[in-house]
Amino acid sequence: MNDVHTDAKVDISAEGSVGCRFIRSILRSRETGIALAIVIMVAVLAILAPSFLSADNVSNNARNMSFVGIAVLGEALVLIIGGIDLSVGSIWGVTAVASAALMSYGLPTPVAIAGGLSVAALFGLFNGLCITLLRMPPFVPTLATMSIARATALMITRGRSIDEFRPIGDSFFELGGGSILGVPTPFVLFAVLSIIMWVLLDRTIFGRRLYAIGGNETAARLSGIDVDRMKIAVYVLSALFAGLAGLVEVSYLSSAIANQGTGKELNVIAAAVIGGTNLMGGEGTILGVFFGAIILEILRNGLVLIGTDAYSQGIFVGLVIIIAVFIDQLRKGVWRRK
Amino acid sequence: MGGGHAVAVLLLKMENAMPALLTIDAVSRIFPGVKALENVSFGIEAGRIHAIVGENGAGKSTLMQIIAGVQQPNGGRLLLDGEEIRLSGTRHAREMGIGIVFQELNLAPNMTVAENICLGIEPPRGVVFLDRPHQRRLAREALARMSVDIDIDRRVGDLSIAQQQLIEICKALIHNPRLLILDEPTSSLSDAETAFLFKVMADLKAAGVTMLYISHRMPEIFSVCDAITILRDGHHVRTMALADTSPEEVVRLMVGRDLSNVGRSPAADPEKPVVLEVRGLTRQPSYRDISFHVRAGEIVGFAGLVGAGRSEVMLGLFGSPPPEVGEIRIDGQPVIIDRAATAIAKGIALLPEDRKRQGLVLGLSVSDNLALAALGQKARFGLVNFAAERQLVDRYVKRLRIKTPNVDAKVGNLSGGNQQKVVLAKWLATNPRVLIVDEPTRGVDVGSKAQIYAFLRELASAGLAIIVVSSDLPEVITISNRILVMRDGRLVGELQGADADEEKIMALAALDGAAEAQLQDAS
Numbered sequence: 001m002n003d004v005h006t007d008a009k010v011d012i013s014a015e016g017s018v019g020c021r022f023i024r025s026i027l028r029s030r031e032t033g034i035a036l037a038i039v040i041m042v043a044v045l046a047i048l049a050p051s052f053l054s055a056d057n058v059s060n061n062a063r064n065m066s067f068v069g070i071a072v073l074g075e076a077l078v079l080i081i082g083g084i085d086l087s088v089g090s091i092w093g094v095t096a097v098a099s100a101a102l103m104s105y106g107l108p109t110p111v112a113i114a115g116g117l118s119v120a121a122l123f124g125l126f127n128g129l130c131i132t133l134l135r136m137p138p139f140v141p142t143l144a145t146m147s148i149a150r151a152t153a154l155m156i157t158r159g160r161s162i163d164e165f166r167p168i169g170d171s172f173f174e175l176g177g178g179s180i181l182g183v184p185t186p187f188v189l190f191a192v193l194s195i196i197m198w199v200l201l202d203r204t205i206f207g208r209r210l211y212a213i214g215g216n217e218t219a220a221r222l223s224g225i226d227v228d229r230m231k232i233a234v235y236v237l238s239a240l241f242a243g244l245a246g247l248v249e250v251s252y253l254s255s256a257i258a259n260q261g262t263g264k265e266l267n268v269i270a271a272a273v274i275g276g277t278n279l280m281g282g283e284g285t286i287l288g289v290f291f292g293a294i295i296l297e298i299l300r301n302g303l304v305l306i307g308t309d310a311y312s313q314g315i316f317v318g319l320v321i322i323i324a325v326f327i328d329q330l331r332k333g334v335w336r337r338k
Numbered sequence: 339m340g341g342g343h344a345v346a347v348l349l350l351k352m353e354n355a356m357p358a359l360l361t362i363d364a365v366s367r368i369f370p371g372v373k374a375l376e377n378v379s380f381g382i383e384a385g386r387i388h389a390i391v392g393e394n395g396a397g398k399s400t401l402m403q404i405i406a407g408v409q410q411p412n413g414g415r416l417l418l419d420g421e422e423i424r425l426s427g428t429r430h431a432r433e434m435g436i437g438i439v440f441q442e443l444n445l446a447p448n449m450t451v452a453e454n455i456c457l458g459i460e461p462p463r464g465v466v467f468l469d470r471p472h473q474r475r476l477a478r479e480a481l482a483r484m485s486v487d488i489d490i491d492r493r494v495g496d497l498s499i500a501q502q503q504l505i506e507i508c509k510a511l512i513h514n515p516r517l518l519i520l521d522e523p524t525s526s527l528s529d530a531e532t533a534f535l536f537k538v539m540a541d542l543k544a545a546g547v548t549m550l551y552i553s554h555r556m557p558e559i560f561s562v563c564d565a566i567t568i569l570r571d572g573h574h575v576r577t578m579a580l581a582d583t584s585p586e587e588v589v590r591l592m593v594g595r596d597l598s599n600v601g602r603s604p605a606a607d608p609e610k611p612v613v614l615e616v617r618g619l620t621r622q623p624s625y626r627d628i629s630f631h632v633r634a635g636e637i638v639g640f641a642g643l644v645g646a647g648r649s650e651v652m653l654g655l656f657g658s659p660p661p662e663v664g665e666i667r668i669d670g671q672p673v674i675i676d677r678a679a680t681a682i683a684k685g686i687a688l689l690p691e692d693r694k695r696q697g698l699v700l701g702l703s704v705s706d707n708l709a710l711a712a713l714g715q716k717a718r719f720g721l722v723n724f725a726a727e728r729q730l731v732d733r734y735v736k737r738l739r740i741k742t743p744n745v746d747a748k749v750g751n752l753s754g755g756n757q758q759k760v761v762l763a764k765w766l767a768t769n770p771r772v773l774i775v776d777e778p779t780r781g782v783d784v785g786s787k788a789q790i791y792a793f794l795r796e797l798a799s800a801g802l803a804i805i806v807v808s809s810d811l812p813e814v815i816t817i818s819n820r821i822l823v824m825r826d827g828r829l830v831g832e833l834q835g836a837d838a839d840e841e842k843i844m845a846l847a848a849l850d851g852a853a854e855a856q857l858q859d860a861s
Binding site: 203204205206207208209211212214215216218219220222223224225282283 | 429432444445446454458462
């Protein structure tokens with residue numbers, strides 16, 4: 001698989017039939033392994049805890065995974081270009097309270113949503129400008145934004161929760177609490193956005209260039225690609241997805257508090273890593289992070305259902321991260337190459 | 339400036355029957371404290387392969403980067419087809435028909451061959467979508483034009499270096515350049531791979547592409563190039579047709595320094611015992627079959643071009659990484675050195691090539707740096723013996739005349755010469771039997787240079803065996819009792835300090851086997 005050819009010129013590799021190649025590439029792909037892991041986890045849990053497959057539980061899981069899932073879609077772009085965004089949890093929170101506050105002032109729902117997302121986009125822009133114009137390592141401005149955005153959320157709420165910003169039964173609550181054809185709306189949103197992001201990453205020139213930036217930034221620059229502008233766009237997108245996660249959560253909870261999304265940046269990054277995203281950049285797929293978000297939620301829910309000590313959950317999440325990356329390294333032959 | 343221009347015009351009239359595709363007119367590039375290029379003028383004829391040669395630091399890379407738009411000159415101008423061009427960047431240069439293949443590969447290893455070739459010029463379908471079939475067709479066509487057969491769907495990271503090099507050339511060719519710059523394209527290729535590259539270059543030339551070929555290797559230059567320009571210390575020395583010259587003349591022009599003021603070291607006393615003996619040291623692909631010895635009180639110089647494998651051999655003696663095959667004896671005893679700690683314990687000290695990266699912790703004090711390697715010897719039960727450390731530090735600061743406000747000053751704030759003295763002191767504090775210094779005076783002022791030479795001689799006369807690796811030929815000649823020359827990972831010659839000169843060393847370092855034999859017959 002990773003045989004490095006040392007002979008002179010040219011490798012005349014057998015083309016093979018297209019269909020055969022396709023099947024081989026599926027079997028060899030990282031996503032197949034992750035999907036297999038999900039199947040095994042579901043099978044084991046179905047035996048150990050029969051209620052796991054009940055309609056209610058499945059529906060709840062689908063809803064719960066969608067908040068982190070939506071945020072992962074943005075973080076994945078950042079990780080692919082070799083960056084990191086630590087501020088997604090706080091941007092999630094500030095967007096949640098900002099849009100709830102705007103609604104409580106009586107603004108129409110679309111305006112309030114646009115207002116909340118604008119706040120998110122501004123924080124993303126701030127991250128992007130610090131990283132490109134000020135040449136800071138991404139860890140620094142996103143760490144700062146993590147603190148600044150959280151404080152902004154606290155200033156908006158003054159520590160209280162914002163309730164009753166919409167009458168009971170308002171259409172806004174459909175976004176997080178409703179369902180379409182029996183599927184919870186947040187999951188529908190998560191799935192649709194995943195498809196859009198898959199198209200963006202896999203089918204557009206913008207998306208393919210993100211992989212080039214993560215793989216070799218100098219090469220991308222020397223090829224005439226405006227790397228800085230693309231980086232800014234990616235950090236804005238990451239913030240928008242985090243903000244959207246917060247919005248959907250507010251709709252579901254019908255209440256907004258300043259500490260929404262606290263610590264979520266770790267879940268988001270964990271889901272991306274479990275899904276095969278390389279923190280060094282250049283590698284990662286939307287299908288992978290989609291599965292990653294699912295694994296994280298099934299793990300959480302499964303541990304509760306089989307009666308594991310709630311305090312020990314973090315241990316399992318940690319182990320799954322290590323195992324996932326280890327398997328990925330095996331697949332890539334990192335250890336074989338020495 | 340005006341003078342340079344006149345010279346350029348004159349040169350063109352005299353030597354070039356054909357009009358120049360690119361004229362370099364009085365180009366200068368000055369960095370703070372360094373003149374990388376000064377008033378360089380010459381012309382490049384269309385449809386030729388034009389070699390650019392010079393010693394390390396002659397200004398070749400800077401000039402190529404200016405032509406490719408990576409850097410802008412401080413003075414002078416470039417004329418393409420007789421019209422002045424001002425390049426704002428690589429993209430602009432590319433639009434003007436100038437492409438460059440850098441010495442280091444600039445590819446995204448995680449992406450496919452097709453994606454790398456089309457990076458930055460991906461064919462769109464609609465406004466935002468990528469037209470994959472079109473992209474693959476473009477890549478396949480570009481490879482076919484070079485008669486190269488590489489699977490366009492493979493990850494570039496899985497290809498051999500030679501294949502990656504070809505992809506780089508392909509990336510440049512897809513823009514249909516009229517002028518293609520190849521910066522040492524063969525430095526990491528085998529003979530067979532090099533032959534293939536030359537075939538590709540011949541095809542390109544037949545298709546009308548003009549090429550600038552940067553290389554150190556005379557045989558290659560004389561087998562593929564039509565014209566040659568020699569640079570020395572940032573100045574243009576001569577541009578001529580290759581048919582009118584010989585490898586020996588080119589080497590002489592490359593070196594061309596006045597040697598009268600260079601002192602010599604006599605041969606070492608053959609009665610003195612051999613301290614370090616090395617037999618058949620090999621680590622592929624960096625070096626093969628290296629055998630030599632160093633006597634007590636002897637300074638042996640290692641000369642050769644950058645990439646000849648000198649530093650790698652020295653790191654091998656230091657166990658980082660150790661050689662695969664070969665024997666090392668110290669004072670006649672065979673030793674096995676598998677890592678730096680063993681090397682230090684066996685009495686070997688190495689002053690590395692890159693002082694800032696490998697030799698010093700810039701944020702720590704003079705005292706901390708100086709005591710770093712010897713720390714273990716002064717410690718008791720794992721605790722630092724501060725009194726002993728302070729004594730040691732004071733002794734060496736005095737002995738080496740290290741200029742520092744006090745021993746607690748940060749090393750990063752000292753001058754280059756004094757930093758180098760700290761590294762030297764750090765290793766002397768370990769009481770070595772063998773001292774290896776790699777590029778001891780790079781970035782060091784003249785005064786400190788003389789002090790470092792004097793100190794090395796003093797150490798040698800005290801019985802140390804010393805190896806000096808240096809690309810600075812006058813330096814090697816001045817300091818060494820004996821000079822060993824490396825080329826392409828092998829030892830290719832030995833010269834006594836008294837009868838070594840720059841031409842003989844360069845001939846061994848850069849010429850092929852035939853010239854080498856000739857030269858040795860002559861001497």
